[in-house]
Amino acid sequence: MLRELTGFLRIPSVSTYPDRAGDCRRAAEWLCDHLTALGCPTVQMIEGPGHPVVWAESPHVEGRPTLLIYGHYDVQPPEPLEEWTSPAFEPSIRDGKLYARGACDDKGQVYCLLKAYEAVCDASGNPPLNVHFIFEGEEECGGHVIYDLLHARPELTAADAVLVCDMSYYAPGWPAVYTALRGLCYAEISVRTLQRDLHSGTYGGVAPNALETLVRILSGLKDAAGEIQIPKLYRAVKAPSKAELKGWKKLPFDEDEYLEREVTGKALTGLKGYSVPERTWALPTLEIHGIRGGFVGDGAKTVIPAHAVAKVSLRLVPGLERDKVAKWLQKAVAKLAPRWADVEVTMLHGGDPVEVDTSHPAFAVLDEAFEEVTGRRAVHVRAGGSIPIVPELGLAGAPVILTGIGLPDDGLHSPNEKLDLDQLWSGIQIFGRFLELFAEKGGAVEESEEEELEEADAAS
Numbered sequence: 001m002l003r004e005l006t007g008f009l010r011i012p013s014v015s016t017y018p019d020r021a022g023d024c025r026r027a028a029e030w031l032c033d034h035l036t037a038l039g040c041p042t043v044q045m046i047e048g049p050g051h052p053v054v055w056a057e058s059p060h061v062e063g064r065p066t067l068l069i070y071g072h073y074d075v076q077p078p079e080p081l082e083e084w085t086s087p088a089f090e091p092s093i094r095d096g097k098l099y100a101r102g103a104c105d106d107k108g109q110v111y112c113l114l115k116a117y118e119a120v121c122d123a124s125g126n127p128p129l130n131v132h133f134i135f136e137g138e139e140e141c142g143g144h145v146i147y148d149l150l151h152a153r154p155e156l157t158a159a160d161a162v163l164v165c166d167m168s169y170y171a172p173g174w175p176a177v178y179t180a181l182r183g184l185c186y187a188e189i190s191v192r193t194l195q196r197d198l199h200s201g202t203y204g205g206v207a208p209n210a211l212e213t214l215v216r217i218l219s220g221l222k223d224a225a226g227e228i229q230i231p232k233l234y235r236a237v238k239a240p241s242k243a244e245l246k247g248w249k250k251l252p253f254d255e256d257e258y259l260e261r262e263v264t265g266k267a268l269t270g271l272k273g274y275s276v277p278e279r280t281w282a283l284p285t286l287e288i289h290g291i292r293g294g295f296v297g298d299g300a301k302t303v304i305p306a307h308a309v310a311k312v313s314l315r316l317v318p319g320l321e322r323d324k325v326a327k328w329l330q331k332a333v334a335k336l337a338p339r340w341a342d343v344e345v346t347m348l349h350g351g352d353p354v355e356v357d358t359s360h361p362a363f364a365v366l367d368e369a370f371e372e373v374t375g376r377r378a379v380h381v382r383a384g385g386s387i388p389i390v391p392e393l394g395l396a397g398a399p400v401i402l403t404g405i406g407l408p409d410d411g412l413h414s415p416n417e418k419l420d421l422d423q424l425w426s427g428i429q430i431f432g433r434f435l436e437l438f439a440e441k442g443g444a445v446e447e448s449e450e451e452e453l454e455e456a457d458a459a460s
């Protein structure tokens with residue numbers, strides 16, 4: 001299995017880099033080959049204006065429920081390369097952990113589900129349920145191939161449940177199911193103050209500096225206390241319920257250890273009066289991801305930059321839809337722009353926040369599997385991160401289960417991303433058991449409801 005998985009991880013499927021398109025396709029082909037080897041009679045690469053979507057259907061088993069499994073085969077850029085102990089695309093095992101970009105997010109977790117399905121088929125001699133697989137290659141870059149596909153063919157999401165395995169345990173030994181995901185509004189702010197760069201001595205004192213202007217706009221968007229300066233933003237937030245807040249308070253959490261081991265900084269920042277779970281799960285954020293402009297090479301150059309660009313994003317919580325927030329951001333930036341600057345805000349990508357109702361019986365089935373394998377049921381938490389396609393996965397009305405086998409210190413999007421191999425092995429057991437139990441019980445509730453409806457129809 002390690003040889004197989006490392007073969008998948010070796011493919012540098014960085015979706016945001018145009019020159020990696022061939023590698024993204026190779027990762028999609030790897031999945032197609034694998035799904036064919038698993039015995040899926042339908043395996044398709046669905047093309048669009050970006051990286052392909054992989055769609056597969058297991059052999060049809062009459063009278064058994066259908067599970068739709070979602071995952072993504074693309075990964076984030078590996079940079080800064082010099083900070084990796086072993087190269088990002090040369091998977092390496094140290095101390096029971098597999099290090100590689102995508103080891104956890106999400107190739108390792110996709111692999112875990114494929115192996116769970118394989119194990120269950122082998123164990124029972126036949127596929128015990130219907131599984132549809134949908135894997136995209138643009139989750140990390142904001143492409144819309146899967147979005148267009150699901151809007152054109154919403155029936156692809158028809159299933160008894162959808163399983164998304166792209167997240168983590170709450171803590172080692174504490175499996176989690178997610179009740180909300182934050183949305184995202186990712187934008188580029190571009191400032192032009194001059195037609196060309198100028199000598200900073202000759203014109204310093206009169207010429208408007210694009211970088212300075214940009215930095216002032218950015219600092220106007222958030223105050224020193226961490227409050228985002230977009231009118232209406234906080235008022236629109238749907239606050240978590242008292243019961244939810246109470247649940248979060250009961251979770252094991254050591255702020256000092258969190259700061260040292262996960263955040264790796266000297267102090268936490270953010271709004272005063274709110275706990276870490278509230279700040280990372282229930283409040284919006286504004287981050288500056290990068291600034292381009294002026295002179296950043298080695299040495300010194302005395303120049304007044306004419307043009308500067310910043311990449312920023314807001315994380316969105318329930319109550320904050322992406323399109324609404326995008327308009328508010330545009331307005332706030334326009335208000336902060338001085339008359340000497342041409343300022344443009346371009347939306348790059350994003351997604352709406354998601355809330356998940358976990359009352360469907362499929363969640364209880366997963367809990368049973370978690371309990372059998374780990375000794376504990378899932379805790380209900382929210383995610384700070386985003387998976388933009390999740391709202392569409394529920395288009396046909398199936399419950400969407402958000403879970404995963406990662407650990408909080410896996411280093412997603414960071415150097416030295418890893419997957420604990422014990423999490424992979426137990427993950428295969430968990431999801432294998434889930435598939436078996438779901439095969440028996442997953443569709444049961446819906447079918448009996450259907451029968452009741454049919455009976456009621458017939459009676460009337």
Ligand code: BES
Pocket residue numbers: 105106139140141142166167168184350351383384385386387388412
């Ligand atoms: N797997 C993550 C999302 C995630 C991270 C969920 C941690 C829960 C906990 C996903 O692959 C991801 O990183 N998504 C991007 C989406 C964005 C680029 C639109 C994210 O959140 O930055």
Ligand code: MN
Pocket residue numbers: 076105140412413
């Ligand atoms: Mn990710």
